[in-house]
Amino acid sequence: MKFEETYLNDNILDALYDMHFDEMTPIQERCIPEILDGYDVLGVAQTGTGKTAAYLLPILSMLDDGGYPKDAINCVVMSPTRELAQQIDQAMQGFGYYLDDVSSVAVYGGNDGGRYDQELKGMRLGADVLIATPGRLLSHLKVGNLDLSRCSFFVLDEADRMLDMGFIDDIMKIVNELPNDCQRVMFSATMPPKIRELAVALLHDPVEIKIAVSKPAEKIRQSAYVCYDPQKLKIIDHIFRQGDLKRVIIFSGKKEKVKEITRNLKKMKINCDQMHSDLSQQERDDVMYRFKAGQTDVLVATDIVARGIDIDDIRTVINYDVPHDAEDYVHRIGRTARADRDGEAFTFISEADIYRFQQIEHFLGKEVEKIPLPEGLGEAPEYTKREKKRSNTRRHGRWHSKGNGKNNQAKSQGEGKKRHRNRHKSNPQQ
Secondary structure, eight states, X not given: OBGGGSOOOHHHHXXXXXXXXXXXXXXXXXXXXXXXXXXXXXXXXXXTSSHHHHHHHHXXXXXXXXXXXXXXXXXXXXXXXXXXHHHHHHHHHHHTTTOTTOOEEEEOSSOOHHHHHHHHHHHHHTXXXXXXXXXXXXXXXXXXXXXXXXXXXXXXXXXXXXXXXXOHHHHHHHHTXXXXXXXXXXEESOOOHHHHHHHHHHOSSOEEEEOOOOOOOTXXXXXXXXXXXXXXXXXXXXXXXXXXXXXXXXEOSOHHHHHHHHXXXXXXXXXXXXXXXXXXXXXXXXXXXXXXXXXXXXXXXXXXXXXXXXXXXXXXXXXSSXXXXXXXXXXXXXXXXXXXXXXXXXXEEOGGGXXXXXXXXXXXXXXXXXXXXXXXXXXXXXXXXXXXXXXXXXXXXXXXXXXXXXXXXXXXXXXXXXXXXXXXXXXXXX
């Protein structure tokens, strides 16, 4: 489906034409009409599917059509990290190129006083779109720097990362400042029970749109070592001795493990750096700059880098531990083999992680090659079938499922349509 087949306004379509955007991705094709029609939306889609455009384009189109207060924050887009907030802001500048009357401001931590003053000015003037990280936005709310009582749109991007990073309480404090009729959109790459609970609390009778997780690119050579934890560093040493160790990311699910790995790699004289949530924003910026510039060969990171960060020339990804699910696995190894390059991904499977990796293989539809341990490392655990323990997890809420990708013909023509058109219109007398 082409963008011009929607009722996005002409200014948005002109910007998309200039950017050579023609065909919509599946998540855009299914989200844009629903958001334009005023429905709350729960989108389940991985990074790289075009979800930023899926929510920004319809919201910007509606804002440009007019009728929203000029002195209010009309849309809030929440991002879990500064890096993703910056990328959303960059997308906003492109999509909004012809929108002379739609303004935006990005609000995130780790800035100097000048940046803070710029944020404050933008909010007080009533920026139409506020792109923010939770901590920074909450700090502005606490000191009375902004008012969200007339906000018409709220977007929660990468909700599962928000959950992982401990931001959910902050998010709910922000949501409590929104008016009840604010249209709300929530995106998550995965849908664990806690995210469904959040969606029930946040969204009003949402349309659920789920895009299946894509398989990893065929160009990624996937392989694994079945091993005990004490053998992992020696395997890394073996891998690095076999080839070029430049442009490598090593992922671990826990920041304490990231710190430990980094210490050990430095003892091995490997030019490495670490990325995790304990670093200050300035430290994180410096780490990413050095790695992108090629000053650092190996980056050891938590999943904070697995999503939303564009680094095109990663040659090797090493999963020091098995990710929690197939989606996380795809995100991690998807950092390599980008922009028509080849890449390889190694996963270290400890005895406790065997069942989890078998579930990932089931999703992939194939068995990942198991490489024998390097000579001298001893025996490996046996890679045998393991049974999963029973779970008592309950599901919550009710949904308008959009899983089959077809339009819901049962939805009445007028019900809920263009709900936004009558919300928060500016009063000519004001």
